[in-house]
Amino acid sequence: MRLQTQLTLAFTTLLVITMTIVSITIHSLLLNVLIQNEKDQLQEKGEMLSQFLYSEVVPSNFSHWLNNEELYLFVYNRSIDRVMLYSRSLDLELIHDWVERYDLTQKQQPLWFDGENQYVVSIISIYPELLDEELVLITPLDHIQEIQQIFFNRLMIVFLIGILVIIILTHYLTHRLVTPLTQLKYQLKKIEKRQFDDVKRVKASGEIKEVEKSVVDMANELERYMKSQQQFFQNASHELKTPLMTIQGYAEGIKDGVFQGEDSDRGLEVIVAEIGRLKKIINEMILLAKLDSNEDVYHEEDIYVSQLVQSTVDRTIPMATEQQIALNHQIYNDAVIHVDQEKMLQAMLNIVTNAIRHAKTKVYIEVLEKDGRLQIIVDDDGNGVDDALIPQLFERFIKGKDGETGLGLAISRAIVERSHGTIRAEHSPLGGARFVITF
Numbered sequence: 001m002r003l004q005t006q007l008t009l010a011f012t013t014l015l016v017i018t019m020t021i022v023s024i025t026i027h028s029l030l031l032n033v034l035i036q037n038e039k040d041q042l043q044e045k046g047e048m049l050s051q052f053l054y055s056e057v058v059p060s061n062f063s064h065w066l067n068n069e070e071l072y073l074f075v076y077n078r079s080i081d082r083v084m085l086y087s088r089s090l091d092l093e094l095i096h097d098w099v100e101r102y103d104l105t106q107k108q109q110p111l112w113f114d115g116e117n118q119y120v121v122s123i124i125s126i127y128p129e130l131l132d133e134e135l136v137l138i139t140p141l142d143h144i145q146e147i148q149q150i151f152f153n154r155l156m157i158v159f160l161i162g163i164l165v166i167i168i169l170t171h172y173l174t175h176r177l178v179t180p181l182t183q184l185k186y187q188l189k190k191i192e193k194r195q196f197d198d199v200k201r202v203k204a205s206g207e208i209k210e211v212e213k214s215v216v217d218m219a220n221e222l223e224r225y226m227k228s229q230q231q232f233f234q235n236a237s238h239e240l241k242t243p244l245m246t247i248q249g250y251a252e253g254i255k256d257g258v259f260q261g262e263d264s265d266r267g268l269e270v271i272v273a274e275i276g277r278l279k280k281i282i283n284e285m286i287l288l289a290k291l292d293s294n295e296d297v298y299h300e301e302d303i304y305v306s307q308l309v310q311s312t313v314d315r316t317i318p319m320a321t322e323q324q325i326a327l328n329h330q331i332y333n334d335a336v337i338h339v340d341q342e343k344m345l346q347a348m349l350n351i352v353t354n355a356i357r358h359a360k361t362k363v364y365i366e367v368l369e370k371d372g373r374l375q376i377i378v379d380d381d382g383n384g385v386d387d388a389l390i391p392q393l394f395e396r397f398i399k400g401k402d403g404e405t406g407l408g409l410a411i412s413r414a415i416v417e418r419s420h421g422t423i424r425a426e427h428s429p430l431g432g433a434r435f436v437i438t439f
């Protein structure tokens with residue numbers, strides 16, 4: 001069943017249940033209220049009547065009023081047990097029966113019964129200090145029930161109109177709520193078919209807007225991932241093809257006798273070197289794949305950052321000296337980090353060897369605390385990284401000028417992220433590139 005139908009149905013059911021309960025309550029309360037109201041009115045009329053009954057000054061139109069009011073009444077004298085007066089519409093036998101059956105001295109009377117119908121009764125004592133007479137006023141319950149029914153019917157009409165309006169309103173509101181979801185479903189279908197360019201924004205509000213935003217973000221991320229994956233395969237096959245072609249060229253040349261003597265030896269040297277390069281690329285790709293997967297390749301332990309930097313410097317000093325680059329470091333704040341020591345060293349080596357390769361005269365490593373986070377910063381005074389390259393710098397096989405394989409920084413990022421850190425590249429105050437690892 002569609003969501004809109006479900007919501008409208010749920011609302012309507014709830015509404016009908018509530019209205020039914022309210023109607024039943026009103027129906028039962030209404031009769032009591034009407035009976036009480038009738039009793040009060042009878043009381044008022046009775047008190048007025050009792051003043052005129054035995055007085056000489058009876059207004060001229062009194063009997064006319066009495067007929068108009070269609071009152072059922074009788075006067076009963078208790079001391080002589082006689083009905084003194086009664087309306088023509090009442091039967092004397094019935095009055096005697098009532099007088100015997102009900103206690104007229106009680107102020108509050110129950111509903112009287114004549115075998116068929118029920119009556120609302122009000123009793124007024126006439127000159128209680130002089131006479132022992134009671135004026136009894138009576139209204140058939142039928143009359144009140146008729147009023148109750150009319151009132152109730154009107155109420156029902158109002159309720160029905162109300163329910164109808166609410167259902168229409170619910171339908172409209174749920175339609176507004178559900179439409180963005182339906183549109184979102186179509187956009188998701190497009191994402192499923194990888195038609196990323198056709199994905200359109202959907203107008204929505206509240207939580208649905210948040211979901212919509214997540215869907216768009218997801219689509220963008222998926223598109224980016226798929227493109228990078230595609231590029232990765234293209235780059236990887238290219239990187240692997242070049243050394244293989246060199247190897248094939250030399251191997252065939254040697255086999256066919258094209259390369260002989262010294263040339264043949266040089267060819268073999270190139271073959272060995274290229275095989276070494278291939279092995280390095282493949283090993284790095286395997287490492288990256290392992291870091292990507294949840295495989296148990298990352299063994300964390302507590303180490304001091306100073307210790308990590310010192311190991312990095314120890315291993316890169318020979319390279320720096322050879323290239324006449326000054327390699328300095330400064331630890332402003334030392335701290336313990338929870339990382340895989342060997343892999344983290346590998347990440348640092350990738351960054352620092354890059355820096356030494358690109359630097360003109362110096363490379364500077366510093367460790368400091370900023371905004372409560374620990375940062376390892378590597379600066380060099382080389383030519384820096386092109387702004388256009390920075391966003392993809394850490395992707396696989398992405399290399400700039402003087403690049404080698406383009407896997408080093410991808411490996412560094414994978415390792416840093418496995419240690420719950422982040423890495424970014426920017427411009428260095430020294431003029432070259434700056435790499436910042438944040439924990």
Ligand SMILES: Nc1ncnc2c1ncn2[C@@H]1O[C@H](COP(=O)(O)OP(=O)(O)OP(=O)(O)O)[C@@H](O)[C@H]1O
Pocket residue numbers: 350354355356358380382383384385393398399400401402403404405406407408409410432433
């Ligand atoms: N300190 C730096 N100064 C200028 N450019 C840099 C620096 N570090 C990295 N780069 C640029 O970033 C690119 C990617 O670096 P990365 O270390 O990933 O690959 P690579 O050094 O080319 O190859 P390898 O996989 O052998 O490390 C490099 O090709 C280079 O152009």
Ligand SMILES: [Mg+2]
Pocket residue numbers: 350353354404408409
């Ligand atoms: Mg590198």
